[in-house]
Structure formats: C-alpha cells, structure tokens
Amino acid sequence: QVSVINTVDTSHEDMIHDAQMDYYGTRLATCSSDRSVKIFDVRNGGQILIADLRGHEGPVWQVAWAHPMYGNILASCSYDRKVIVWKEENGTWEKTYEYTGHDSSVNSVCWAPHDYGLILACGSSDGAISLLSYTGDGQWEVKKISNAHTIGCNAVSWAPAVVPGSLVEQPSGQKPNYIKRFASGGCDNLVKIWKEEDGQWKEEQKLEAHSDWVRDVAWAPSIGLPTSTIASCSQDGRVFIWTCDDASGNSWSPKLLHKFNDVVWHVSWSITANILAVSGGDNKVTLWKESVDGLWACISDVNKGQGGVSAVTEGQQNEQ
Amino acid sequence: LSRCVAGTAEGGPSSSHVFVVRKDQDIYIQTLRKLFNESHGIFLGLQRSEEELAGKPRKAQLVQVSKNYRSVIRACMEDMHQAAISTREPALQSQYSTQVSILSAMELIWNLCEILFVEAAAAGPLLLRLLDWVRLHVCDVDNMVREVLSSEQPSKHKLFWNVVDIFVLQGRMDEARHLLSKEATANPTSGNMYKILDDLMKKMPVPSLGNTQTLTEMELKWQHWHEECQRYLQDGTFASDSHMESICKILLGDEDAILEKKELMTTWYHFLVTRLLYSHPTVKPMELRFYAQAGNRISSLDLFLGGESSPEPLDTILMAAFEFEIHQVIKECSIALSNWWFVAHLTDLLDHCKLLQSHNLYFGSNMREFLLLEYASGLFSHHSLWQLGVDYFDHCPEYGRVYLELHIERIPLNTEQKALKVLRICEQRQMHEQVRSICKIMAMKALRNNRLGSALSWSIRAKDAAFATLISDRFLKDYCERGSFSDLDLIDNLGPSMLLSDRLTFLGKYREFHRLYGEQRFTEAARLLLMLMTAHIAPCSFWMTLLTDALPLLEQKEVIFSAEQTYELMRCLEDLTVGKSEKQKFQDDNETTKVEMLRLALARNLARVIVKEGTLEGS
Numbered sequence: 001q002v003s004v005i006n007t008v009d010t011s012h013e014d015m016i017h018d019a020q021m022d023y024y025g026t027r028l029a030t031c032s033s034d035r036s037v038k039i040f041d042v043r044n045g046g047q048i049l050i051a052d053l054r055g056h057e058g059p060v061w062q063v064a065w066a067h068p069m070y071g072n073i074l075a076s077c078s079y080d081r082k083v084i085v086w087k088e089e090n091g092t093w094e095k096t097y098e099y100t101g102h103d104s105s106v107n108s109v110c111w112a113p114h115d116y117g118l119i120l121a122c123g124s125s126d127g128a129i130s131l132l133s134y135t136g137d138g139q140w141e142v143k144k145i146s147n148a149h150t151i152g153c154n155a156v157s158w159a160p161a162v163v164p165g166s167l168v169e170q171p172s173g174q175k176p177n178y179i180k181r182f183a184s185g186g187c188d189n190l191v192k193i194w195k196e197e198d199g200q201w202k203e204e205q206k207l208e209a210h211s212d213w214v215r216d217v218a219w220a221p222s223i224g225l226p227t228s229t230i231a232s233c234s235q236d237g238r239v240f241i242w243t244c245d246d247a248s249g250n251s252w253s254p255k256l257l258h259k260f261n262d263v264v265w266h267v268s269w270s271i272t273a274n275i276l277a278v279s280g281g282d283n284k285v286t287l288w289k290e291s292v293d294g295l296w297a298c299i300s301d302v303n304k305g306q307g308g309v310s311a312v313t314e315g316q317q318n319e320q
Numbered sequence: 321l322s323r324c325v326a327g328t329a330e331g332g333p334s335s336s337h338v339f340v341v342r343k344d345q346d347i348y349i350q351t352l353r354k355l356f357n358e359s360h361g362i363f364l365g366l367q368r369s370e371e372e373l374a375g376k377p378r379k380a381q382l383v384q385v386s387k388n389y390r391s392v393i394r395a396c397m398e399d400m401h402q403a404a405i406s407t408r409e410p411a412l413q414s415q416y417s418t419q420v421s422i423l424s425a426m427e428l429i430w431n432l433c434e435i436l437f438v439e440a441a442a443a444g445p446l447l448l449r450l451l452d453w454v455r456l457h458v459c460d461v462d463n464m465v466r467e468v469l470s471s472e473q474p475s476k477h478k479l480f481w482n483v484v485d486i487f488v489l490q491g492r493m494d495e496a497r498h499l500l501s502k503e504a505t506a507n508p509t510s511g512n513m514y515k516i517l518d519d520l521m522k523k524m525p526v527p528s529l530g531n532t533q534t535l536t537e538m539e540l541k542w543q544h545w546h547e548e549c550q551r552y553l554q555d556g557t558f559a560s561d562s563h564m565e566s567i568c569k570i571l572l573g574d575e576d577a578i579l580e581k582k583e584l585m586t587t588w589y590h591f592l593v594t595r596l597l598y599s600h601p602t603v604k605p606m607e608l609r610f611y612a613q614a615g616n617r618i619s620s621l622d623l624f625l626g627g628e629s630s631p632e633p634l635d636t637i638l639m640a641a642f643e644f645e646i647h648q649v650i651k652e653c654s655i656a657l658s659n660w661w662f663v664a665h666l667t668d669l670l671d672h673c674k675l676l677q678s679h680n681l682y683f684g685s686n687m688r689e690f691l692l693l694e695y696a697s698g699l700f701s702h703h704s705l706w707q708l709g710v711d712y713f714d715h716c717p718e719y720g721r722v723y724l725e726l727h728i729e730r731i732p733l734n735t736e737q738k739a740l741k742v743l744r745i746c747e748q749r750q751m752h753e754q755v756r757s758i759c760k761i762m763a764m765k766a767l768r769n770n771r772l773g774s775a776l777s778w779s780i781r782a783k784d785a786a787f788a789t790l791i792s793d794r795f796l797k798d799y800c801e802r803g804s805f806s807d808l809d810l811i812d813n814l815g816p817s818m819l820l821s822d823r824l825t826f827l828g829k830y831r832e833f834h835r836l837y838g839e840q841r842f843t844e845a846a847r848l849l850l851m852l853m854t855a856h857i858a859p860c861s862f863w864m865t866l867l868t869d870a871l872p873l874l875e876q877k878e879v880i881f882s883a884e885q886t887y888e889l890m891r892c893l894e895d896l897t898v899g900k901s902e903k904q905k906f907q908d909d910n911e912t913t914k915v916e917m918l919r920l921a922l923a924r925n926l927a928r929v930i931v932k933e934g935t936l937e938g939s
Contacts, residue, residue, distance in 0.1 A: 024732035025701070069760035071768060090766070114757065226723040271726050272697060 002263045008047045010038055022065045022072075024094075029074055031060035037076045037086070039093065051093040054083050067114035072133075075120050077106035078131050083122050083132070088234060097140055102126050107154050112180065113161035121182055123153035129184055129194070131201065145194065145201050149186025154215055157230070158182040160222040183230050185214030191232045191242070193252075209254045212236035216266045220273040231257070231276055233264035239278055241296065277298070347688055349419070351403055356699070356879070357395045360664055360708040362388045366716045370672055379439070380648070386434040389665060390427055425634050426662050428457050432641050433649065433666060436605065438673055442602040444527035444535055451491050451594045458590060461486050468499075475503040481563045486584045489594045492542040493521045510561055517564055518569060520549055527601055535602050542601060546572065573599035579623065588624035589638055595620065598680030605644070612642035646675055648666050650687065664695035664712075689716045693723055700727045710745055723748070729754055733762060736774075743781075756782050763787055776824075780814075785821040792823035796830075800865060805831060828859045833869070846873050848878045853892050858882055864911075868920055874921040879928050886926045893918055 010016060014033035021028055021042075027050070028040045033267055037053040037060055058079030066073035072088035073096075083106050087096040104126035112119040118134035129148040133141045180196040181204070193205040212235035220229040230242040230252075239257040240312040244250070262281035269276055276288045276296075287300045323807040366385050369378075397420055404416035435441055435449040465485070469479045480499070487496035497518050504514040525541040533541075549571050552558070558565040569577035578585075578594055585591050592611055596603050603611075614620050621631060621639065631639070633656040640648035653663050670676055671688040692712050709727070712722040728746060733739040739762050746754045759782030766775035772794055779787040799805055811831045818828040827850055836845035849870055858866055870889060874878050881889065897915060907920035 024730055026732055067757075069757055069764055071764050221726060222722075223719055223726070271730065272723050280647075 006042065006045050006047070008040060008042065010040070011049075012036065012038065015256040017060065018055065018062045020063050020065055023068050027065075029039045029063045029065065031076055035078070036058060037063055037074070038249060046097035051088075053086055053093055053095075055086075055095050055098070056080050056082060058105070058288045060100070061105070062109055064109045064111050064120075066111045066118060066120075069114055070118050072249040073118070075109045075111065077109045077122055080103040081106060081124070083130075085120070085132075096138070097132075099130065099132055099140070099142070101130055101142060102128065104152070106141075107152070108156050110156045110158055110182070111318065112158045112182070115161040116178060116180055121156040121158065121184075122290075123148070123156040123184055123186075124185075125152035126185070127152055128203075129153055129156060135212060143201065148184055148192065148194075148203075149188045151187035153184050154213060155217045156182055157184075157217045157219045158221045159228065162222050183219050183232075185211045185217040185234075186234055189214060189234070191217055191230065193230075201207075205250075205252060206244055207232070207252055207254065209240050210236055210238060211233040215264060218267045218269055218276075220269045221271060221316045223273055227302070229273065232267065233267045233278065233280075235263050237262060237280075239264055239267060241276075255296075256300070351400050351416070351419070352396065353705075354399065355392060355661065356705055356708060358392045358395075358783075359389060359661070360711065361664060362392065363668065363715075364711055366669065366672060368919065374411055375896050377685065379673075382669065384545060385438050386438045386669060388428070389669070390430055390434070392424055393427045393430065397427070422657070424457075426657070429634075429637055429641070429653065430662075430666060431456070432895065433670070434640060436608075436644065437646065437670055437675055440605070443696060444538065446605055447527055447593075447596060447601050448529065451597065454590050454593045455490050456508075457488075458586060459492075474499065475506045482584060484563070485567070485570075485581050488521075488570055489578070489581060489585060489590070491522060491526070491594075491597050497521055502710055510564075513558055513564055513567055516557060517553060517567065520545075520552070520568070520785075524571070525601075539602050570594075571598060582624065585624075588621045588635065591624045592642075593621035609643040611784070612639055647687070648671060650691075654691075660691055660695035660698060662692040667691050689718055689720075693714050693719060697723065697727065700731070706731055707741075707745075714749075715883045724749070725751055725754055729757060733758065733765075756784070758782075760784055760787065763791075767791065767794075773810045776807070777810060780817045780820055780824075783820065788821040789823040792821065792827040794825055796823075796862065805834075822857065823859065826852065826862075828860065829857060830866075837873075842873060842876065842878075842880045846870075846885065849873070850881075850885055850888055854888060860896075863892060864914070867893060868898070868914060871918065879925065879932050881925055881929065881932055883926065883929045884928060886922055888927075889924050893922070 008028065008030075008234075010030050011166075011250040012030065012032035012034050016030055016032045019028060019030045026041065026043050028042045028047075029037060030040070033035045035054065035058060036197040037051075037056070038049060039053070041048040041050050041204065053076075055067045056076065056078040060078045063074055063076045067077070072093075074086045074093075076086065077082060077083045078104060078220045081100060081102045081104060083102075084094050084095055085097040088094075099122070102122070102124040103308045104124055105169040106122050106124045106125040110121050112121065120132045122130045122132065124130070127147050127149050129145045130143075131143045133143070135141050161178055181193060183191055183193050185191050189208070189210045189212060191210075192203055193207070194201050195204040196202075207230075210232065214234045216233050218231045220231065221252055222228075226245070228244045229284050231239060231241045237260040239258050239260070242254050244252045257276070257278070258279075260280050260282055264280040266279045267276060274289060277285060278288060279285045284314040286298050289299050291297050334636065345574050362385060369381065372837070373381075400416050400420045400423060403670065404413050407413050407416065431453055435446070435453060439449070441449045461483075464483050465477050468474050468479050468483050471477045474480060481505070483510075484496055484499050485502075487493075487499065500514060500518060504511060504518075507514075513690065523545055525538055525545055527535075527538055549568060553565070553568050553572065558568050566577055566580070570581075573595065573815060575595065578591065578598070582591070585594065589612075594610060600607075613619055613621075621635060625631070635654065637649055637652045637656065640652055650663050650667055653666070654660070668691075671686075676687055693716055696709040696712035696716075699705045699712070706727075710724060711725075713724040715724070728742060728751070731738070731742055732892070734744065739758060743755060743758055759778045763775045763778035763782060763784065764777060764787075766772075767790075774792055776791045776795075779791060795805065795807075795811070805811060811828060812822070812835070814828045818825050829848065833845055833848045833852070836842075836848060849866060853863055853866060867889070870881075893915070
C-alpha cells in the first residue's frame with residue numbers, strides 16, 4: 001500500500017515540471033514555468049527551502065542531481081535554450097557552468113553513471129543531443145550529436161555502467177573499459193540507443209513502436225542480469241518496456257505495459273528496477289511491477305492534484 | 321521501499337504542490353522496532369543453524385524457532401497494548417489498538433501454520449494442538465469464568481451454564497466437571513443425572529500425545545463411548561434438564577446443538593475444532609479441508625456464518641491454511657498485511673522445512689528470496705534499521721548482493737561514524753566499488769568544509785590518486801599563504817600511502833624537510849631539498865619556494881651545501897628563470913629581489929665551499 005506522507009508547498013508561481021530527490025532522499029529539487037529552480041531539505045517530513053535559483057529566462061523543464069562524490073551538483077534545462085549546472089560551495093548554491101550551444105528549448109538533462117566521470121547529456125528541440133564532460137578546473141568539453149531526432153529530442157537516459165565481462169573481478173586500481181550508452185526519445189516517435197565508439201557517438205539502435213512523440217525514456221538500473229531494460233512513454237498514451245537479452249545489445253523487443261487514456265509524461269524506475277512509476281495527463285501516478293508470468297500489473301494508484309501529473313521520480317528516502 | 325515523488329502541473333497559483341508518497345510506513349512505528357530487531361536475531365540464528373546441520377532432520381528445532389517468532393509477536397502485542405491504554409490521544413490510541421489486532425491476527429495465523437506445516441502434527445496430536453490453539457485465542461472465557469467462580473453461589477450465576485458450555489466446547493472436561501459438581505451440590509434432585517454426565521465426561525477418550533495407544537485403539541474406544549452417550553440420550557436420562565441434555569448432544573457431536581452455542585464460540589474455526597473433537601477426533605491433516613472448505617456441504621465457515629456475512633481476509637487466510645495451500649496462505653497474507661515482515665519470515669521458515677517448491681519469478685529465484693528482498697529493501701529507508709537489512713540480503717543467494725550494492729550507496733552519510741559503519745560492511749563483503757565511491761563522497765564533503773586532513777585520509781582510503789593530488793595542492797597552497805601546515809600528524813604519518821600520487825609524495829617529503837630542519841639536521845635537510853628538485857618530485861611551480869627555503873641553509877655559519885650541490889642549485893635557479901619571458905621577469909619586484917638574493921647567497925656559498933673542500937685536513 002502506498003500513502004501520501006508529505007505535501008511540499010513549493011510556492012512556485014506556475015506549473016511545476018519536474019521534482020527530483022537527491023541520491024539520499026534528503027533533498028528535493030523542483031523546477032517550474034516561473035523560471036526558478038528550488039531546492040528543499042525534506043528530512044523528517046519537513047520542507048525547508050534551501051535555495052531559490054534564478055538564472056533561466058524561460059520555463060525550466062527538468063532538473064537532475066549528480067552523484068554526491070562530485071559534491072552537491074544540480075543541472076537544469078530550460079526553454080531559454082540554456083543548460084545550467086549549479087554547485088553548492090560553502091553552503092551556498094551558485095551557477096558553476098552555463099551551456100548555450102542549442103538553438104532551441106532544451107528538454108531533458110541526465111547525468112551519466114559516476115563511473116564515467118561527470119558527464120551530462122542534454123536533449124533539445126533543435127533535434128540535437130549534447131554531451132558535456134567536466135575535464136577539471138572549471139572546464140567542460142562539449143560533444144554534439146546533431147540531428148539525433150528529427151523535429152526534436154524530448155528525453156535522454158543513461159544506461160547503467162556495466163563492464164563487459166563484469167562477472168570477473170577487476171584488479172583494483174585499473175580503470176575498466178566501459179562501453180558508454182544512453183537512450184533518447186524524440187518527436188520522430190522513436191527511441192534511439194547511442195553508443196560511444198572511439199570517442200564518437202553513434203546510433204546503435206532504433207526502437208520503433210510508438211505512434212506519437214516519445215515523451216520520456218528511462219533505462220532501468222542493473223541488477224547483475226545480462227538483460228537490459230528500457231521504459232518509454234509517449235503522447236500516444238502507451239508505455240512500452242523494451243528488453244534486450246544478449247550482451248551485445250542487438251535485439252530489443254517491446255512489451256506494452258498499458259495504454260492510458262491520455263498523454264503519458266514520465267516514467268521512472270526504483271533503485272532495484274523492480275517497480276516502474278508512470279505519470280500522465282489522466283491525473284494519476286501508477287506503480288507497476290512485473291508478475292510471474294511476465295505481465296505487468298499495477299500495484300497501486302496515487303491520484304492527487306488538479307491537472308496532469310507531470311513528473312515522477314523514484315528515490316530512496318531516509319528518515320534522519 | 322522507495323519513495324515516489326509526484327510533481328503536479330497546476331493551473332492555479334494557489335497550490336503548486338509536490339506530493340511525497342511512501343510505501344512501508346510500518347517501519348517507522350516505534351513500538352514495532354522490537355519486532356524487527358528480535359526477529360532479525362531469530363532469522364540469523366535459523367540461517368546459521370541450517371548451515372551447520374545441513375540435511376539433518378531437525379523438526380524440533382524448527383518448531384522452537386517458530387515458537388520464538390510467536391513469542392516476539394506476543395511481546396510486541398503486549399507493548400502495543402500498554403501503549404494503547406497509556407496514551408491519551410484518541411488518534412494514537414486507535415492506531416495502537418489497530419496494531420494490536422493486526423499482531424494478534426498474525427500470531428493466530430502463524431500458530432496455525434506452525435501446527436499444520438512446521439510441526440506437521442499427525443492425526444491424534446493434531447486435534448490436541450488445534451484445541452490448544454483455540455483455547456489460546458479466545459480470551460473472553462477467562463473473564464466470564466472469573467466472574468462466575470468468584471460469585472457467592474456460582475451455580476446460580478446467570479452465566480454459569482455459559483461457562484460450563486464453553487468448557488465443554490473447548491474440551492476442557494475437568495474444569496467443566498468441577499463446575500458441574502457445584503450444581504450437583506446445589507441441586508440434589510438432579511444428582512443422578514449429574515453423576516451420569518460426569519461419568520461420561522470423565523470417560524471420554526482423547527488422543528494421546530505419547531505412543532500409549534494407536535489410532536485404531538483410540539477410535540474403537542471412542543466408538544463405544546459415543547454409543548453409550550447415545551443410549552443415555554435416547555433413554556431420556558437428561559430430558560428434564562435442558563442444559564444437561566444440550567451438553568450430552570454436544571458430546572455426541574450434534575451440529576445443531578453445537579451451532580446453538582455460536583455466540584460463545586464467536587468464530588467459525590472454533591466451531592470447526594469443536595466439531596472435530598466430538599465427531600472425528602482422529603482426524604487426519606489432509607481431511608481438515610473437507611471440514612473447513614467454503615462451499616462444501618459440511619463447511620464450517622458456511623454453517624457458522626449461515627449466509628449472513630461474507631468471509632474476511634483473516635478467514636480466507638485460515639481457510640487456505642486448513643486446505644494446506646501454502647502458496648495461497650502466503651499470497652493472501654501479502655495482500656492483507658501492510659508490510660512484508662510477516663510473509664518474509666514465515667516463508668523463510670517454511671522454506672527451511674522444505675515445504676516450498678521452487679517457484680521461478682523474474683525478481684528473485686524463488687518465493688522466499690523474493691519476499692526477503694522486498695522486506696529488506698523496505699528496511700533500508702530507515703536511519704538505523706538498514707543494518708538489519710544487510711544481513712537479510714546476505715542470505716539471499718541470487719540477488720542479495722546486487723541489491724545490497726545498490727541500496728548501501730544510498731544511505732546518507734551524515735556522520736563519520738555512519739560512513740565508517742557502512743564502509744566496514746562493504747569491506748567485509750569485498751564491495752570495492754562501493755568502498756571507493758563512499759570514500760570519494762566523504763573526501764569531497766570534507767574538502768568542501770575545508771577539512772583537508774580528513775579529505776586526504778578519505779582519498780587515501782579510496783586510493784584516489786587524482787583527488788589526493790588535488791588535496792595535496794590545497795595543502796601546499798595553504799602553506800604558501802599561511803606559512804604553516806595544518807594536519808601535521810596526518811602528513812607525518814603517511815607512510816607508504818604517500819606513493820599514491822606524486823603530489824602527495826612531494827607533500828610528505830617536503831614536510832620531512834621541514835622536520836629535519838627543525839631538528840637541525842641540516843645536511844640531511846639540504847640533501848632532501850635538492851633531491852626534491854632534481855628528481856622532479858617537486859612541481860615546477862613550487863621550485864621558487866624551495867629555493868627560498870634553501871636560503872637560510874645557505875646563510876648558515878657552517879657550510880652545508882657541497883660544491884656539487886651548489887652547482888645543482890644554481891642550475892635549478894637558471895632553469896626556473898630562463899623559462900620566464902622578458903615581460904614576466906621584471907613584473908614582480910619581490911620576485912626579482914628574491915632571485916638576486918639567491919644568486920648572491922649561492923655565489924657566497926660556492927666561494928666558501930670551494931675553499932673548504934680545497935683545504936687539506938689538519939692544515
């Protein structure tokens with residue numbers, strides 16, 4: 001059973017587009033059409049506003065927390081074509097980097113697994129995907145994939161860091177050879193999988209099943225199985241679960257989770273990838289789990305709020 | 321388990337709300353803490369003993385484990401009950417009371433499962449166990465009994481016959497007879513009836529626990545006794561006293577007579593056991609289902625409820641147990657209860673009894689593991705119970721480790737102690753990735769709070785060369801600015817970990833130079849200083865500082881640097897200055913003065929040392 005335990009009154013003056021818990025579930029970052037990004041301390045059911053970040057000139061679509069080993073870092077992207085990376089230094093939050101390399105609204109940002117370093121993927125309505133890598137000393141290196149999706153890219157999601165042959169113990173100290181991959185969803189109704197080869201990003205797979213714009217993609221965390229799983233949701237009201245059984249990542253097969261009556265905006269996996277949270281315009285958040293016979297069943301329903309539910313994240317929260 | 325955050329897209333300005341939603345609220349109830357902690361101990365004990373006595377039959381031990389779990393539930397129930405009566409807040413009180421009834425139901429179910437599955441009581445003892453079970457869980461009797469017995473004339477008490485009846489219904493013959501004797505003394509006229517009834521009750525054959533009689537013997541005896549009761553009833557022996565007549569009918573297993581006492585029995589499972597006692601005391605385990613099953617012609621549930629109400633979740637669960645549908649029991653309990661504690665522990669126990677077939681699920685190789693994973697995951701969102709979760713994951717062979725890896729990284733490390741605790745757990749299990757990650761996080765945190773020493777020791781622990789270099793640079797920068805080192809202890813005792821990064825090595829060696837200087841071991845200090853530059857351990861940016869450090873050594877009364885060394889120093893100085901462009905050279909007056917002073921000091925030293933080295937001993 002799922003119950004509402006807390007309501008955070010964010011005092012945002014307009015629609016909230018995203019709400020993300022940090023790694024430990026102690027902080028909440030929200031962003032809104034009122035152009036601000038707010039950070040709250042939500043320990044013990046409280047809600048203390050820690051920061052109100054201004055810097056965007058348009059609605060802010062998404063926020064993403066980086067891994068705590070890099071410090072307290074938050075990325076945000078907005079309609080104003082900018083991606084801003086914020087960092088907490090000496091107790092105050094400041095802009096540490098601003099990227100303006102897109103020609104149109106940036107719709108999604110996602111940090112790569114910490115094993116790869118500090119890398120941010122950004123998807124934009126200009127159809128391109130940028131990869132910003134922190135190289136040290138306040139410097140960021142940019143790689144761009146132009147025309148990743150025709151019309152625009154709506155979502156990006158990284159694959160978990162899994163070393164090929166990861167069942168074998170790596171000698172400590174050696175840097176393993178990761179194959180970096182991420183998934184993107186766009187206005188061309190496609191979900192694409194990108195792979196880095198020799199420093200270049202190439203399109204590895206094209207997943208076709210949706211009949212309208214793909215709104216969100218989420219690559220499930222790895223629990224050590226050789227299978228990979230991606231969830232995608234679309235304007236067409238459908239949510240698909242894609243699985244790939246072989247390690248080389250060649251054959252992906254979709255399974256329809258459910259067809260909803262309205263746009264599905266977001267999908268998000270729990271830490272151990274056994275629960276998928278789905279939110280949509282039908283004003284509901286639903287949680288789904290795979291049953292014994294491979295069918296997905298809805299395990300609960302959280303029906304709150306007036307207007308569509310636009311963002312969902314699964315995180316772990318800890319009582320302090 | 322996890323917390324889900326839902327953001328709402330609102331049209332109106334009034335409520336821009338974010339809702340935080342959570343599963344597994346129960347772990348936050350203070351009074352249940354004991355349940356989780358103690359059952360954790362029992363769980364671990366069970367796993368370990370399994371490893372030690374693998375394969376050997378150990379039914380008695382498993383029954384003991386089951387009893388231990390039940391006593392923990394009862395202890396918790398008691399605490400909860402105390403909390404309920406001592407609180408004054410009605411909301412809390414109702415919450416506690418609800419918890420008490422839930423715990424009570426859990427114990428009821430567990431007890432039945434223990435009888436049927438763990439102990440797997442055979443025909444004979446089965447009935448006795450079921451009788452105990454019923455007696456234990458219908459508490460109202462005691463109050464009634466006390467009331468009646470403490471009255472002046474018990475047999476005149478309005479509840480007298482109720483109490484006698486309930487004793488009979490629960491097979492408590494001695495107590496029933498004792499009460500009846502009071503009636504006999506009060507009513508000498510019915511003396512004869514009483515004697516006969518008393519006799520019948522005394523002679524009633526019951527299954528024995530030991531091996532004193534076989535089932536067939538018992539059945540034979542019982543048949544004779546049953547016939548005797550029948551005779552007395554038909555002769556109209558008890559015709560004049562409706563109470564005694566009804567008791568005789570009950571003894572004969574007359575369903576209608578038993579059902580008349582519905583209010584006293586209160587539950588259909590009490591009715592079930594009473595029926596069995598008086599119609600089929602040698603019932604075999606597998607026959608129970610026929611007496612229990614809903615929809616069956618002789619279903620206890622249907623007869624009892626009489627179509628007035630529908631079964632509740634508890635009824636469904638007990639029904640499934642009587643039908644020996646273990647998977648059904650687990651499934652129904654999972655649905656009815658709000659957390660995984662009960663099903664996880666019960667299933668684990670049943671698995672140890674080798675009662676669960678392997679049921680392949682996507683998450684977890686079998687039902688046991690699946691439930692344990694769910695339960696343990698739920699514990700991880702609690703600030704201290706997560707430690708219990710670690711042990712549960714340890715005993716999930718398929719996915720326990722990876723679940724632990726994923727969860728343990730998410731524990732907030734607000735204090736050093738907590739971080740160390742988590743680290744120890746990771747190190748014990750060779751989770752190197754997690755160790756590295758946690759150390760890096762702690763190092764970063766320390767650095768942000770300007771605790772350089774702490775940051776350095778964390779990055780050494782993480783074997784993070786890059787970070788160690790960064791921190792060493794900070795130390796050196798601080799030294800340049802303030803002229804002293806912080807965290808001397810740490811730097812002095814680096815030992816072999818100094819080799820982690822070049823910069824760190826330099827930091828350690830540089831500090832050593834200062835120490836030597838402080839101890840006035842000038843020759844060694846000088847040698848070290850030179851070595852730092854010539855062996856390129858020192859970064860170029862630091863050479864100026866090092867050369868400046870050499871000044872006092874050059875100005876000493878005694879000559880310290882040899883000619884060779886002086887030439888080296890001069891070379892270093894030239895390397896340093898030649899690299900600078902024309903415009904850089906004269907920008908910093910301070911810099912130029914220093915260079916000039918150095919050149920002078922070096923020249924003077926050279927002069928002195930040439931003379932010294934050129935002088936023969938003794939002359």
